[in-house]
Amino acid sequence: MEMKPWQEVAQRAQAYRDKSIAEINPPIPAVPEELPQNVIHLPKQLLTPREVEITEMLPEELLPALADGKLTSVEVINAFVRRAGLAQQLVNCVTEVMVPQALERAKHCDEYLAKHGGPIGPLHGLPISVKEHIGMKGLTQNCGFVAWIDEVAKDDAFILKLLHNAGAVFYVRTTEPQLLMHLETASNLYGVTVNPYNRTLTSGGSSGGEGALLGLRGSCLGIGTDIGGSIRSPAANNGVWGFRPSSYRLPNSGAHAPGLGEEQIVPVIGPMSTSFAGLNVFMKTIIDQKPWLNEPSMVPLKWNTTESHLVERFGQKKLKVGIMWHDGVVKPHPPIMRALTEITAKLKNTPGIEIIDWAPHKHEESWDIISSLYFCASAKEDLDIMEAGGEPILPLSKFILLDQVGVPKEEDTASTIWKKTIRREAFKTEYAAHWNATGAADGHPVDVILCPVGPGAAPPLDHSRYWAYTSTWNLLDYPALVFPYSQVGQEKDKVEEGYVPMNDQDDWNYKLYSPERYADAPISLQLVGRRYEDEKVFEAMQFIRIATGV
Structure with a gap:
């Protein structure tokens, strides 16, 4: 041919x-x-x-x-x-x-x-x-x-x-x-x-x-x-x-x-x-x-994650960790839930660490906002590049460019970009208030959030279609650190029988899973902090590693 x-x-x-x-x-x-x-x-x-x-x-x-x-x-x-x-x-x-x-x-x-x-x-x-x-x-x-x-x-x-x-x-x-x-x-x-x-x-x-x-x-x-x-x-x-x-x-x-x-x-x-x-x-x-x-757009913040700084930060008070079990839209597969459960159990028994459940705030809306902002020049820019090369559009390119409701069909005007940016900033403000509210009782808001990286372990090819476990933090511009935990086990990680999905996306993800299909896939979790508190994420991770052995 x-x-x-x-x-x-x-x-x-x-x-x-x-x-x-x-x-x-x-x-x-x-x-x-x-x-x-x-x-x-x-x-x-x-x-x-x-x-x-x-x-x-x-x-x-x-x-x-x-x-x-x-x-x-x-x-x-x-x-x-x-x-x-x-x-x-x-x-x-x-x-x-x-x-x-x-x-x-x-x-x-x-x-x-x-x-x-x-x-x-x-x-x-x-x-x-x-x-x-x-x-x-x-x-x-x-x-x-x-x-x-x-x-x-x-x-x-x-x-x-x-x-x-x-x-x-x-x-x-x-x-x-x-x-x-x-x-x-x-x-x-x-x-x-x-x-x-x-x-x-x-x-x-x-x-x-x-x-x-x-x-x-x-x-x-x-x-x-x-x-x-x-x-x-x-x-x-x-x-x-x-x-x-x-x-x-x-x-x-x-x-x-x-x-x-x-x-x-x-x-x-x-x-x-x-x-x-x-x-x-x-x-x-x-x-x-x-x-x-040399690059003036950068934020002039030094990097300070020494052991003495860790003691200074957490030595006099508890590390407060919010556990986000799922985002309210798509529940992660059994291996991810097992990892969260096991690590949470270890953290609960660790002096100096306080655990609370984190209630996700409008994560479905976060995808609607961010997907509308990825392609303000519309899908046309990328489609034109592919047309210039004479190459076919791949399934996940079609998914992100053409199947998302928020992606504009025509290039955004300055005024429409401004309106979308106002919506983005309003979401950031709401999320900050949601975070601050975790300290209403004791004056100590959550330090970091422990949560899934995705709705499962590594998906089958052409099936990575749910981004919100990572993209929400991009929208908020929060630092996030991923760490490995274990692997999918065919005996440990059975299908959750009788689960009633929350919506069509959740149903699609639920039906995707079997322990045989995901055999040997790594299981990882994600630690998230507030904007420009990157060092705190590292220090919290160091503390959590000592507590859990990860």
Whole structure:
């Protein structure tokens, strides 16, 4: 069958990726022709023991070993490059492996350490993976669009410059979906990125390549972006850590996307990692360099999450945690409810922690508001880009662009945008009052909310159609941290028999679940704080980790 022009472009993109993987030396081992449903353990079987040992070290283990020369940057990068190349064969999560650039940088790190007797900076020699649309000078920023295959960044994104200053080594770029607006990762350029724990399920999106790569330990620290759940969805689906900071805490400049310049729902850059400490060192490393001096839109807030600060914050009073069991619209599947129940039970028995039930406030309305603000230029902008590339619209692109009532059919006027913005601000004010009311009795409102990341574990492919467990916090601009808890168990997580759904969306989600269908999928939860109280979320998470062992 004759290929269509867009298919030829996709073939070119994939050939470029495959050529980059072919530069890995020695070549990555062949994977089985028939892959099992769960491929999470295959890298341990296919890589050398030394490569496995290095790639399964956490950032907080790698950094001191790199800083004092116990590990060389070259050895570490070679190991992660090989595991990333293998991850691509298993779940299709990579757009490019930058072997020559990474090795050159790693050699520089080793030479610097030998010459100066100390590291370049706090991230000396650490491998960091990067989502494709975050600009790297001279490399593509296609954002999942066929028409943008030859869009090339003129400079490195500012956040990459800051990480480079700190000693980081960039070595791999990862997949993202068409539009950058799916909670999955599928494009006509690269196909579908699947979940390493269960290849019939999604890796999440739009930072799904990052999530899958981290899940397979082809990375220990990566960069994602989030406008509706795009860091938290893949972090949860792949059993890793992810953080959506408040807007303007980290620099956005240099990332490419449709609708650049819109300020109705501000996208944020944030870290994804195999550990909690990885998130913290990422945030601290960037913010300690005072990026607001170069990017004036940023909020000039220092990063303070030291142990003494934790004691100061919570040593004299209880940590008050609100448990949001569900959002009043769609009840999460049994594995998520089990995780919440188990963690809540541990927290209730922990001195210094107070638990209350959190009543969700108009979360259905939150989706109506945010979906009306995502595409103020209307769906036409994205549809025109797809038409220019001659590519078909994918199911979840159609879902978010054409099936949502709030998405305008024509470009909004300034006055309609203002009216929508007034509605957004009114919702924020209402939610703040709702939060404040939790302190009416004792003068101590809730510190953080513990809640689901989604209406279930990683959904089957093409089924990530309910965003409100993450997007509500984008609308409010609240920081949110995702952490892994366990996995779906076929004996533990039976279907809730006799459940009466609250509405059609709830009914659809309820019928989606069976423990067999979701076998092995990671279970994660989300900790949410108030706007610009990002550090409090980290400190509360530290407190909760001590109490629960997560």
